[in-house]
Amino acid sequence: MNNELRLKEKYFVEEVGLFFEQSGMPRMAGRILGWLLLSDPPHQSLDELAEALMASKGSISTTTRLLIQVGLIERISLPGVRRDYFRIRPGAFQHSLKQGVERVTILRKLAERGLELLEGKAPLTRQGLEEMRDMYVFFEREYPALLERWEQRRREKQATSEITR
Amino acid sequence: MNNELRLKEKYFVEEVGLFFEQSGMPRMAGRILGWLLLSDPPHQSLDELAEALMASKGSISTTTRLLIQVGLIERISLPGVRRDYFRIRPGAFQHSLKQGVERVTILRKLAERGLELLEGKAPLTRQGLEEMRDMYVFFEREYPALLERWEQRRREKQATSEITR
DNA sequence: TTGTATATTTTGTCAACACTGAATATACTG
DNA sequence: CAGTATATTCAGTGTTGACAAAATATACAA
Structure with missing residues (x-):
């Protein structure tokens, strides 16, 4: 048992x-x-x-x-x-997701560095890195916004429970 | 040079x-x-x-x-x-982000399993796992939606470039 | 079939690293 | 200060895993 x-x-x-x-x-x-x-x-x-x-x-x-x-x-x-x-640690998991943002930034920068190396090359050659960069630029902006929305919701929940208490 | x-x-x-x-x-x-x-x-x-x-x-x-x-x-x-x-592979990076969703699911399920083991325990004891679960439930829903928005945008871009072509 | 180009599998080596147990350091108590 | 509880560091061990080089397999060509 x-x-x-x-x-x-x-x-x-x-x-x-x-x-x-x-x-x-x-x-x-x-x-x-x-x-x-x-x-x-x-x-x-x-x-x-x-x-x-x-x-x-x-x-x-x-x-x-x-x-x-x-x-x-x-x-x-x-x-x-x-x-x-x-x-x-309170907020531990939130914190770990935040670290994901940094990884996105690293990858965005890597893509940009790669594109510099392909300066003047054919579009088809550059395509892969451009896709990569565009995508991480997008997520670098949107992902923190998503985290913010979660924190917002969390704060509301907190407030509610304090009233109930 | x-x-x-x-x-x-x-x-x-x-x-x-x-x-x-x-x-x-x-x-x-x-x-x-x-x-x-x-x-x-x-x-x-x-x-x-x-x-x-x-x-x-x-x-x-x-x-x-x-x-x-x-x-x-x-x-x-x-x-x-x-x-x-x-x-x-075309869409390689998108694909890799999609795999992130699966990791979120794994963590959400782990949190739920943990909570089952804490059935009947004090709220303070359950608190950590509840925070974990709530968070990953949120992201399990929102993260794919974000990916969807990116795909949407990508499709639009694609269409534009085909007109230009 | 024989020969040749290409790809995979296997065997062995080396380095990295998690982990243990012991030694050492640190900090508190009387 | 001595003595004790607690935490960290360090040296040694075993395992894992990436990688190289060679052997084997596969597919094609003459």
């Missing part, structure tokens, strides 16, 4: 791990995030993480630093308690 | 390679794509790629297969010519 739930939690954690790995991050980063999403309370110490994930403290220490650096978790310390805790 | 251009092309190719590597793909995949973006004509044979990128044919063969599989390039064969050629 309780064991079954535990097992499902482990599966969940492993799957988040696999997703992260597929995204070019250490699998352990995904495991930590997955576990922090489930854990009650939502903040967990280094030792707790190490035990829950059956990993070494060194590994957790390194990977939490990475996760903090990319803005997905944060370190919190409670007054009078030596131990540090980690928790999902 | 011409040499300088060649050098800049190499830099460009390497940078696309690095970008791909950072995205969890083999660097060679990025190099091939980068080179195909610049090359005149836009289609290149396996041998040509191997020579231009100073890589083994085996490496090119494996990596082109990968690139075809993810939909970024395609193989073309000309009648009466033994050699096969590769070129950027």
